[in-house]
Amino acid sequence: MEILELFSKIGIYATMALVLVFALGVVALRNLFHCALCLAAVLIGTAMIYVALHAEFLAAVQILVYVGAVMTLVIFVIMLTEHLGGKTIRQTNRQSPAAIIGLSGIVVLLGTLLMKTPWPVTAKALDAKVSVMSLGKALMGTYAFPFEVISVILIACLIGAIVIAKKDVSEKGPS
Amino acid sequence: MSMPPFLRDIEFAVDLSLVNAKGWCLDLLGHFLPDWTVVLASIVISGVAILALGPLVMMYLTLLERKVIGRIQNRYGPNRVGKWGLLQPIADGIKMFTKEDIVPAQADKIVHFLAPVVIVVPALMVFLVVPFGERMTAVNLNIGLLYFIAVSSITTIPIFMGSWASRNKYSLLGGMRTAAQMISYEIPMTLSVVPVIMMSQSLSTNTIVMTQVGDLDLHWFIFTPWGLVGFLIYFLCAVAECNRPPFDLPEAESELVAGFHTEYSGMKFALFYMAEYMNAFTLCGIATTLFLGGWQGPFFPSWLWFFGKTFALICVMIWFRGTLPRFRVDQLMGFAWKFLLPLTLINIPVAALWFFVPERLAWLYSIAIFAVSFWGLVKLNCAFVPEKRIYPLAD
Amino acid sequence: MASHILSWIVFTPLLGAFAVLFVPQRSTHLIKWITLSTTIVVFGLACVALGFFQASQGGFQMIERALWIPQFNVQYLLGTDGISFPMVFLTAIISLLACLGSFGIKEREKEYFFLYLLLETGMMGTFVALDLFLFYVFWEVVLVPMYFLIGIWGGPRREYAAIKFFLYTLAGSLFMLLGILGVYFAASPHTFDMTQLVGMTRGLWFQKVVFLAFFLGFAIKVPIFPFHTWLPDAHVEAPTPISVILAGVLLKMGTYGFFRFSYPLFPDAAVWFQPAMAVLAILGIVYGGFVALAQTDFKKMVAYSSVSHMGFVLLGLAAMNANGFRGAMLQMFTHGTITGGLFLLVGVLYDRAHSRDLNGFGGLGAQMPAYAGILTFFSLASLGLPAMSGFVSEFLVLLGSYQYSKVVTGLSTLGIILAATYLLYMVQRVLLGKLNPKWAALTDINFKEVLTLAPLMVLILAIGVYPRIILDYMIPTLDALLKIVKG
């Protein structure tokens, strides 16, 4: 079955490459809507990599939350703030050369660091299967408190976001 | 009830005929091809089957819809092309293929092109986890249900793409309405499924069907109070999810021409249409799986049962379309957020109650809770009627 | 339930208060009914507790104990005995009736009833707390809602009255806090626990100083002459039900403090201060009576009559014998019911006539016969007519004080004559004589108002005819207290 494995590997690396391309699209494209679509592609691609890492549940959550919800939100805001078919304005500021230099430095340094570090990869860990049930049990058991905190934060942010974004009814300026 | 053994054998044979056919093919290939090709072939066979099934289903759904609507409106419906108009979809398909593909001048060409293509993908992908029959699930994912929900939620993005790229105000408005509506109804839909997951303790669609096993003493979830309520909510949400009447706001002809696909024609339009019908089919299929016992059923082959139930649900959808007027936007959103969502939230504890309390008592409790909460929700919703709108320009 | 009945009694109003908070502002009916049902529940709980209460036992009962602030050995310690239980019961009844009387509140009902229930929690807590620290907390909890209740829903000079009440009482209670701290640090091990503190011995000098500190706190609350001037202002400005609470329960907190803390903790100092307290009592009785005679404002007259009547409680306390204590304790209960009723009646009249000027009324006896009957009833009860509770308590106080000092008793009887004078003078000016045509349209007292007054009347009569129904609950505890004070 090596061939199948080879196919998989090729598939994964190809996905990675595609994701990187789309990521570049996210940061570099001028049309913000396209950026958002690229981001959606990146997210879906990442979800596929999750599947490759045997984290199917997480992949589903990623798609559900990011693609289904967050992206919709982003696109909504883009639609509300961008003028339809407006002129393509300059989308990057003047510090882009400095940023490229700095970031490439970081990438190089960190990359070498990553490659050099002897990661304690264990076979036991590699073989471990994570079922949805065990995830759920951990979430409701060990991590119950953070889980609840998160839910509170979610509610708070939801309400906060609505409050911030809502039009102030009382102050009706001269139209 | 017992059945003569030979009948059972026959039934099994018929039931598994499709599965067996695939297995026979793979066996045949296995003799003279490497192992990995067999795997690939298996995938390919399933894929092809699904890819063929999708459009087929779509085509005949259109026919079904037109026929049923016709009957509801006291006319015949298509009856010229082929016997009972059976070839009508094919004719339509040919017409679509041969139509001119119009792209607006100001449109974002790439996205405009991509949108209908992309929209078909999730619609087809969800077929993977639908259990069409016994051992007839394409991929038996252990998170099948979540997969279904996740993938179907992608649908909003191509709609956005289409509406944005068209550079048309109707398209844009339609797209935004669609997105809002789909996001809103996705939440009660997901939550209405939760009791089922709780009861079957699995996300796998197969397991869910298996927990509803019963010979004639139907163990379908719809025959429990929470299941019934969950099913009703799920089904209403499903109708809204695939933008069908009475929730067809995004495509409201009287207001928005045709919503997000105003600027599409020809095959691109057909793709949108196809995605919509396939979505309707899968949503009904999942409804069948979750609440109506999936492919469970006596005498007939399991896939026949599945399709039978699914088409029955689709007929209900069509019935809706034929009889119900369209919602207003604020009513639509209010219905999701102020009525369905609280009701699903009540449904979950009721299901938990069902789990822990003896059955008869649980019936009593559940019915009481539902009655009270239904009444309360209706009252509350009545209490917060938005003030009457005034249309100054209408006079 | 049975073991936490006191906690339930104390905190049920708080639950109700929070329930009120969650009701929309405009659902005033719901708010009122929630409050009413809460007070009914509290009253029911008090009745349940009455079933648990063992009258023959002198010590603390139904004790609930939990460590609250371990660093300072502060406990959540509740308990009741023959001194506090009648007060709890009184609070429950008065709160219930005053709540009925509050149904006429027309503005900002939500805040009103929230504060009202908070107030009830504070009062209940004050009467059942056995930890000095906890007691102080509840004592202060009472102040805040009262401040708002007077300051928001009061009469024309409400801000002045509310601030005066608040600052005056707060100043007194700060002295009390110092006293509490003194007791705490003098005890070894350091504790606020009453059940332990009672048994400890303290030096006479220390006792005197701390007794004075407590005395200031309690004297202002009672109020004892010359610390009484907040009372007429607060009473006159407060809305009717709050006047009822003020007279019916809040004043009792001061004398209750004497019974509960000053006497058992500082018995030697109490004996040392006995003459001074007796003199203050006489001053209060006579002075209050005289000033009440000079009033033209109905409410103010009742307020000053409170000063006079609370003087009898102090007199009974100063007598330091069995009859004096019984009389004082009974007078606390009695005064709560009678003066509460009088304030309700003033409210009834004020609601109709929007005036409290005694000289402006007259001849209402023919116009409002039922009201006249009830007002006469309460006036007679207040002036100590036999077969009503006021007589029994005053008789016992006088009997006790006679054993202590004949001169003091003789002078205090002047107060009884004065009570008859000012009350009959009031009755004459309001009810008798020719009807002022201005009031020809006044309607008689209605059924709901009678409903709030009838229980008080029944209580007054019942205690007056057979005082043992309530005295039997008090006697063992008071005898035990007397043993502590007199050695």
Place this chain on the structure above:
Amino acid sequence: MIIPLQHILIFSLLLFATGLYGVLVRRNIIGILISIELMLNAANLNLIAFSKSTSLAPETGQIFAIFVIAIAATAAAVGLAIVLALYRVRKTVYTDEVNLLKW
């Protein structure tokens, strides 16, 4: 795991760097926000990869990833709401046009 851990890490590093670049140079606040999503994704990927290959409690990484997703969703919601509010007030979504936060 089919591919080595280092590769995934490198990949996520690149993804992260890309996102950071976006954050640094984008003028549009929405652009910045979506770049932040990129970075968060990279972090998530790291979490999962580590949990898959080194951890003895394999759920931990995934659960943290779930938390991160949730937080990211809230961040996006609030951020976008702020953008909307800003747009309503200042009629712009460009960072260099909203530099009030100085002096």
Place this chain on the structure above:
Amino acid sequence: MVAPIPVALIPLLPFAAFAVNILAGRWLKHRAAWLSVATSTLACALAIPLCWQVFRGAHFAHQATWLMLGEVPLQFGYLLDPLSSTLLFMVTIVGTLIQVYAMGYMRGDPRYSRFFAYVSLFMAAMLTVVISNNYLLFFMAWEIMGLCSYLLIGFYFEKDSAANACKKAFLTTRVGDIGFLIGFLTLFAAIGTLNFSEMNSIISGAGATPLNTTLLSFAAFFIFCGTIGKSAQFPLHVWLPDAMEGPTPVSALIHAATMVAAGVFLVARSFTLFAAAPNVLPVVTAIGTITAFGAAFIALTQHDIKRVLAYSTISQLGYMVTALGLSGLGAGTFHLITHAFFKALLFLGAGSVIHGTHVQDIREMGGLFKKMPSTAVTFIIASLALAGIPPLSGFWSKDEILLTAFASGHTFVFGVLLLTAFMTAFYMFRLIFLTFFGEARNPKVHAHESPALMTLPLWALAVGSVVIGIPGSPFMHHWFQKFMAHASHYPEYEPSLFVMACSIAAAVAGILLAGVVYLKQKHWAENTAKAFRPLYLLSFNKFYIDELYSAYIVKPFHAIGRILFGFDETVVDGAVNGTGYATMLLSRIKNWIDIHIVDGFVNFTGAFAYFLNSFTKRLQTGFIQNYLLIVVAAVLAFLIFELKSI
């Protein structure tokens, strides 16, 4: 010995009538009267057999603990001994008759049921007083009587005079009652009990502990204060004439026959105590004599028919008190009983006259004999009894009192009482002659006889007035006096013909003089008044006692009240507010310091920092990505620095 029937029923029956009438009077209307009369009659029917048994020598008592006074139980119960059974007999009969009369008299009154409710309550209280076995119960019922008196005097409260009178009555008696209260408190301190029979046995037994005579004297004196108030003795008699503002049956029942006699009954009840406190008895005698004489003197000049009777009542009560002061328990009680009958009759007769003529001033009456024969005849019978004409009841009892005074050697008292008897006869017949004889002076008055419902009780009482003196007369060998002496010991005197003769002479002289002055020589009265103008004014203005009280007690009380209120508002409250203002002032000063000095430092620090920051603030571009770039640079630098070491 426990009585064969529940004695408690006797007061409870009228009380039940009260409760029903006050609560349901609105619906009962005129049936209220029937209820009251029925319960009263029933009480009477219960009481008379009991009294009969007591007259035959039985003795009933029963008690139960009501309250613990310290360690001493206070026992409430009833005590039926000769004294109380006598009064019980009198009260139930007279009370019932008067209520029957009132049914006629009050007919048509808007507060008809209320009236009978009050009367029933009064009956209940009075009966409780009579049968009570201790001071506290006695006092409680006594106070309730006072309340009924208050309510009934103020029955026509629309009249300001009635409103004032009822308040005055209550407060005046209240003063005496407080004395009573202090009295029995003292008694409790002295002997540790409030029970009559226990008190009697302790004082007369006096074995165990030596009695504190001083304390007992004080107790007796203060208890006598109660009598002074309730029985309208000098100096607290002022309320009784004013009390005539009440309906006439009330005057008859409460202010002539029963309640005012309760004061005398109190002294009789406490007779053992008074006997043990010998220095109080002279005081009692003195008060009684002064009252008897003074009231008769005032009665000479009054014009209001009821006021004359009221002063007569005061005077007769003075007689009784004098008798008791001279240790004449039997005489005093005897006069109490006889007086109750004929004075009730007089008042009812007066009521009948008022009912028939609608005037109260005797100067406007005259010649009523023909128009109201029943009233006139019964009135004259009662007056003869009061004047002391044998063989009517008044003669025997008054003679007994005079005998006591004479025989015990108090000649001066005897003289004064004799003079009073003369004056009594005079003013009573002045009243009769002016009212019933001569010619009608006011043509507007159209008199008519009262209905049978009113005249029947008159006749019944007339019969009583005639015969009730028999048990104390020589015809029955002074049975009554012996009966009373049987219970408590007091000196008895042999009947004296001299005293009888003096008494008859005084009465006849008074009647004749009145006849001469008011029927024959009408100018004599005016001439006498002119000749003795100071005396006339003194009498006519009731010795100016009301004015004295008003000037020296009532007004000063109100003035003290106002002064103290002013003191309260200015000084006491001023101190409180002054503290507040002082605090405010202090806080203003501190505020100034705070703003200008303390805050000055703070502001300077701030300004200095502001000055410094004008240099550093340039670093802040307000441009987040700039900051972030710096962070990236820092991270880069950090990484370079770190990786160098690897």
